[in-house]
Amino acid sequence: MSPALGKDLLGLESLAADDIRLILDTAEPFKEISERAIKKVPVLRGKTIVNLFFEPSTRTRISFEFAEKRLSADTVNVASPGSSVLKGETLVDTARNLEAMRIDMVVIRHGSSGAAKFLADRIQSNVINAGDGKHEHPTQGLLDLLTIRDRRPIEGAKVCVVGDVLHSRVARSNIWGLLKLGARVAACGPRSLLPLGIGELGVRVFRRIEEAIEWADVLNVLRLQLERMQAGYVPSLREYYRVFGVTLERLARAPRELLILHPGPMNRGVEIDSRVADGPHSVILDQVTNGVAVRMAALYLLAGGRPELAEAAKGGGDR
Amino acid sequence: MIRGGRVIDPAAERDAIADLLIMDGSVAAVGPSLGTPDGAEVLDASGLVVAPGFVDLHVHLREPGREDVETIATGARAAVAGGFTSVCAMPNTDPVTDNQAAVGFIVSQAQRAGAARVYPIAAVSLGQQGERLAEFGELVSAGAVAVSDDGRPVATAHLMRTALEYAMTFGIPVIDHCEESTLSAGGAMHEGLTATRLGLKGIPRAAEDVIVARDIALAELTGGHLHLAHISTAGAARMIREAKARGVQVTAEVTPHHLALTDACCEEYNTNAKMNPPLRERGDVDAVRAALADGTIDCIATDHAPHHYDAKEAEFDDAPFGVIGLETALGVVVSELVDTGQLSLPELVRRLSTRPAEVAHLPGGTLVPGAPADVVVFDPAAAWVVDPSAFFSKSRNTPFAGRALRGRVRWTLVGGAVVHRAGDARRGA
Numbered sequence: 001m002s003p004a005l006g007k008d009l010l011g012l013e014s015l016a017a018d019d020i021r022l023i024l025d026t027a028e029p030f031k032e033i034s035e036r037a038i039k040k041v042p043v044l045r046g047k048t049i050v051n052l053f054f055e056p057s058t059r060t061r062i063s064f065e066f067a068e069k070r071l072s073a074d075t076v077n078v079a080s081p082g083s084s085v086l087k088g089e090t091l092v093d094t095a096r097n098l099e100a101m102r103i104d105m106v107v108i109r110h111g112s113s114g115a116a117k118f119l120a121d122r123i124q125s126n127v128i129n130a131g132d133g134k135h136e137h138p139t140q141g142l143l144d145l146l147t148i149r150d151r152r153p154i155e156g157a158k159v160c161v162v163g164d165v166l167h168s169r170v171a172r173s174n175i176w177g178l179l180k181l182g183a184r185v186a187a188c189g190p191r192s193l194l195p196l197g198i199g200e201l202g203v204r205v206f207r208r209i210e211e212a213i214e215w216a217d218v219l220n221v222l223r224l225q226l227e228r229m230q231a232g233y234v235p236s237l238r239e240y241y242r243v244f245g246v247t248l249e250r251l252a253r254a255p256r257e258l259l260i261l262h263p264g265p266m267n268r269g270v271e272i273d274s275r276v277a278d279g280p281h282s283v284i285l286d287q288v289t290n291g292v293a294v295r296m297a298a299l300y301l302l303a304g305g306r307p308e309l310a311e312a313a314k315g316g317g318d319r
Numbered sequence: 320m321i322r323g324g325r326v327i328d329p330a331a332e333r334d335a336i337a338d339l340l341i342m343d344g345s346v347a348a349v350g351p352s353l354g355t356p357d358g359a360e361v362l363d364a365s366g367l368v369v370a371p372g373f374v375d376l377h378v379h380l381r382e383p384g385r386e387d388v389e390t391i392a393t394g395a396r397a398a399v400a401g402g403f404t405s406v407c408a409m410p411n412t413d414p415v416t417d418n419q420a421a422v423g424f425i426v427s428q429a430q431r432a433g434a435a436r437v438y439p440i441a442a443v444s445l446g447q448q449g450e451r452l453a454e455f456g457e458l459v460s461a462g463a464v465a466v467s468d469d470g471r472p473v474a475t476a477h478l479m480r481t482a483l484e485y486a487m488t489f490g491i492p493v494i495d496h497c498e499e500s501t502l503s504a505g506g507a508m509h510e511g512l513t514a515t516r517l518g519l520k521g522i523p524r525a526a527e528d529v530i531v532a533r534d535i536a537l538a539e540l541t542g543g544h545l546h547l548a549h550i551s552t553a554g555a556a557r558m559i560r561e562a563k564a565r566g567v568q569v570t571a572e573v574t575p576h577h578l579a580l581t582d583a584c585c586e587e588y589n590t591n592a593k594m595n596p597p598l599r600e601r602g603d604v605d606a607v608r609a610a611l612a613d614g615t616i617d618c619i620a621t622d623h624a625p626h627h628y629d630a631k632e633a634e635f636d637d638a639p640f641g642v643i644g645l646e647t648a649l650g651v652v653v654s655e656l657v658d659t660g661q662l663s664l665p666e667l668v669r670r671l672s673t674r675p676a677e678v679a680h681l682p683g684g685t686l687v688p689g690a691p692a693d694v695v696v697f698d699p700a701a702a703w704v705v706d707p708s709a710f711f712s713k714s715r716n717t718p719f720a721g722r723a724l725r726g727r728v729r730w731t732l733v734g735g736a737v738v739h740r741a742g743d744a745r746r747g748a
Contacts, residue, residue: 013516091634112634113518114588133636135518169518196521197512 141173324364372404384413449474483543625714653726
């Protein structure tokens, strides 16, 4: 267990600004590993990690798996999409059974807010939250921060989260991380998709996407889940794109060049115009690349790695 | 003979040091320095409050159906441990209390238990399905004292209207659980900043207020007796106050937890703070306290809702709604309202005994000579710490575990018999 970070990584709300910076700084030396011909270092050799995914996920699960494998951990994937219970077992029984096989770490994705904490409170292993319900997705928040920091200082940056903030764990982790590192944060979307009390967190609210674009340095465009339409939060995809879509025409009127982030997977032509997603201001693929580095850093620190040794550790040699 | 206590009986406007003489299950005399008949048992109540036994209009005893979490016997025993001599059992059991056999079963189980009196509340609609009215006449003749589809609201405005009208024949209240289900669907806690932070779907105040408004309009239309269960919002309190001022036949209750706690208790995904209606914000707590103090809200009811440990030991979204309350109600109300000067002891007795008995037209609720000798003797200054493992209830799901409280029952008498003494231990404990 790392004295730097504690046993678990459950969310950014509970982390101090220095902890967040520590993870970002630790991620820097790990970026280079993925650029090598032989993408493997023995940092987590002998560690056993279970990726426990109760919700379907492609990129987050693959990103974690690459991070684990490139650090030489032994990994097992347990996937039970669409269900909070695995073969009738409760979450805690599942975890205890895994732990009885002597594992070191669990990466959990779950549809219920608080599920990662629920698990972390009940098992000895380190727990990394890979997304719990509508609560937090801390490694996504961290990779977004790292991607912004690659391009400009976070402190003072004006970042607007666009879209379905109400149901978004990505939005919550972004808001906490950005506020703690001194950014100014706004949210823009239909009022039916913005949570109550968001202003009290220190987040400015824009009613219109045009106003948000005029204000912001960075847009983090959220995915609009298609089931929101069925639940009546917005009338149609067509209408959403018309009113809130991040289009090339709208960006053309921005007073400054914007950085465009999207956590993926994208609905092209719904929340974002393909010409924007694939355009010069998009850093969407950089986010994906940084995701592996940030997850390596989180795994390394939770496993007890010392931040100042990250550079040396990745060079090889047993620890 | 209960000697030398402070006898508080709001129905008789009595609040004085007095003796209470009980004979043949009824109150025989109340007054200073009564003579003790030969051979009478004497309880020394000096320094204690002697009051009519508490009456709880809202408990879930889970029998039939979930005898693993509570039975009529254990619920009735928990009731007297908390000073309640009468409790009204909600009909959302399995099967639902919607026929005379089901009502009769509750009555006979309660008689066998021999602790608190248990009065069945029957369903408004068959199976609580919200479609056809249950047979109120038959249910009342079997022993039901009110009707409710509690656990859910009376489904439609038309059904509520006919229920209020039809209940007038039998002089019983229609009790409604106010929740507009399309607004509350999927919600796990109060909609507000805490829910936003925890990423939990909220239940807005408006889900309660919309149905309170509907029901008040229908009570006004029909002249029927509407009783509103577990009020939690400032808006509902305001509407009830206005309706009463217009002369609408509406009464209301509030739970100890809604008087004491806010949605901040849900932090850390504490499933023992998950109940429906949800814990609200400070402004709502202040509003329901004020409404209780000025009589807008008539009574305190626990909404005692036992759940199994395994059910609450779950992700917040998956855990069931509800907390138990019979054994902590007095301590919570004394500590939160009496000790803070917001409610006098006579008002506490009025809200826990007098008014609920009046609302459901139950015997008891007073200590005038001739009344049933249902009595609670309590020490409002006794300090104790809530230890769920010592509860008489089968369940442990309380948000007050570990809390230091003041106010504890010394003796509870039902029909003149002592059915609980402080220090009694649960069998098998």
